[in-house]
Amino acid sequence: MDKTKLKSCPFCGGKAIISDGVTPRINGTAYMVICTVCHTMSNLYGTKRAAIKHWDRRVE
Numbered sequence: 001m002d003k004t005k006l007k008s009c010p011f012c013g014g015k016a017i018i019s020d021g022v023t024p025r026i027n028g029t030a031y032m033v034i035c036t037v038c039h040t041m042s043n044l045y046g047t048k049r050a051a052i053k054h055w056d057r058r059v060e
């Protein structure tokens with residue numbers, strides 16, 4: 001298990017989770033962060049690490 005340090009949603013303060021799925025936009029699995037409360041989504045990234053990094057940056 002990798003530790004995911006996700007910050008809370010910048011809009012509602014809700015819990016954010018990593019979601020992954022296959023998308024035609026990226027050739028393979030893509031990851032994004034989604035708020036479980038207001039369903040705000042980040043962009044799609046090729047790695048979990050990138051998705052988390054960008055989400056955290058957005059919050060700060």
Ligand SMILES: [Zn+2]
Pocket residue numbers: 009010011012013014035036037038039040
């Ligand atoms: Zn939210």
